[in-house]
Amino acid sequence: xxxxxxxxxxxxxxxxxxxxxxxxxxxxxxxxxxxxxxxxxxxxxxxxxxxxxxxxxxxxxxxxxxxxxxxxxxxxxxxxxxxxxxxxxxxxxxxxxxxxxxxxxxxxxxxxxxxxxxxxxxxxxxxxxxxxxxxxxxxxxxxxxxxxxxxxxxxxxxxxxxxxxxxxxx
Amino acid sequence: xxxxxxxxxxxxxxxxxxxxxxxxxxxxxxxxxxxxxxxxxxxxxxxxxxxxxxxxxxxxxxxxxxxxxxxxxxxxxxxxxxxxxxxx
Numbered sequence: 001x002x003x004x005x006x007x008x009x010x011x012x013x014x015x016x017x018x019x020x021x022x023x024x025x026x027x028x029x030x031x032x033x034x035x036x037x038x039x040x041x042x043x044x045x046x047x048x049x050x051x052x053x054x055x056x057x058x059x060x061x062x063x064x065x066x067x068x069x070x071x072x073x074x075x076x077x078x079x080x081x082x083x084x085x086x087x088x089x090x091x092x093x094x095x096x097x098x099x100x101x102x103x104x105x106x107x108x109x110x111x112x113x114x115x116x117x118x119x120x121x122x123x124x125x126x127x128x129x130x131x132x133x134x135x136x137x138x139x140x141x142x143x144x145x146x147x148x149x150x151x152x153x154x155x156x157x158x159x160x161x162x163x164x165x166x167x168x169x170x
Numbered sequence: 171x172x173x174x175x176x177x178x179x180x181x182x183x184x185x186x187x188x189x190x191x192x193x194x195x196x197x198x199x200x201x202x203x204x205x206x207x208x209x210x211x212x213x214x215x216x217x218x219x220x221x222x223x224x225x226x227x228x229x230x231x232x233x234x235x236x237x238x239x240x241x242x243x244x245x246x247x248x249x250x251x252x253x254x255x256x257x258x
Contacts, residue, residue: 027238028241028243028244030241038234038236039236040236041236041237041238041239042236042237042238042239043238043239043240043241043242044238044239044240044241045240045241045242045243047243060224062224062226064226070243072243072246077245077246080245082245082246082248083248083251087251091251091252092251096252097249097251098249100246115246117246119246119247120246120247
């Protein structure tokens with residue numbers, strides 16, 4: 001099934017929604033000086049990201065950066081005891097966990113199962129993503145239907161309206 | 171009976187197109203086309219509206235340079251994961 005979830009564009013293909021790119025540097029501000037409110041230092045982390053900016057926004061050729069989310073290796077999260085295998089098989093895979101999106105693995109592309117963390121977004125320069133792809137660091141592209149499924153989940157993450165508690169029922 | 175051309179044409183079967191014919195020694199050209207309702211003019215004066223729909227805001231800055239070091243991605247924020255309904 002997962003063979004139709006992904007495609008692999010050529011290295012010089014343009015960036016599109018659903019591209020999974022390795023070694024993308026993102027910057028974190030782990031702490032700040034309470035007196036000046038300025039960060040004392042920053043950290044850079046190279047991560048696997050998935051591009052979330054809409055295809056239509058890329059198509060007009062005017063975006064200079066892309067919204068990305070980190071695609072975490074699911075088995076690493078299990079090994080670190082952050083989630084259980086049953087969590088992945090059940091609620092995470094079925095999209096019932098707010099802000100997390102499951103992506104299946106595909107051995108031929110070197111992809112293991114992933115959890116996309118839609119709660120933490122990063123803005124990445126488009127030319128940086130293009131340079132990473134030209135170096136062969138684009139692992140795959142989520143294909144239409146699955147890509148739209150991801151996009152819908154992304155939109156729902158930020159457009160949902162939660163109730164304080166579920167409606168009562170008899 | 172002295173009908174105006176407009177009244178006379180009311181009973182005619184009209185179809186879109188241009189036709190030319192003689193009537194009572196006159197050469198008549200008749201153009202038939204559907205009526206296009208003119209769009210109502212906007213009540214808003216749009217002369218000052220920037221119509222380019224894609225506008226980039228100027229870059230932020232100037233910033234402050236801080237040293238960057240290699241870091242580690244913090245764990246994801248964990249919320250309580252509900253038990254799968256199938257397992258209940």
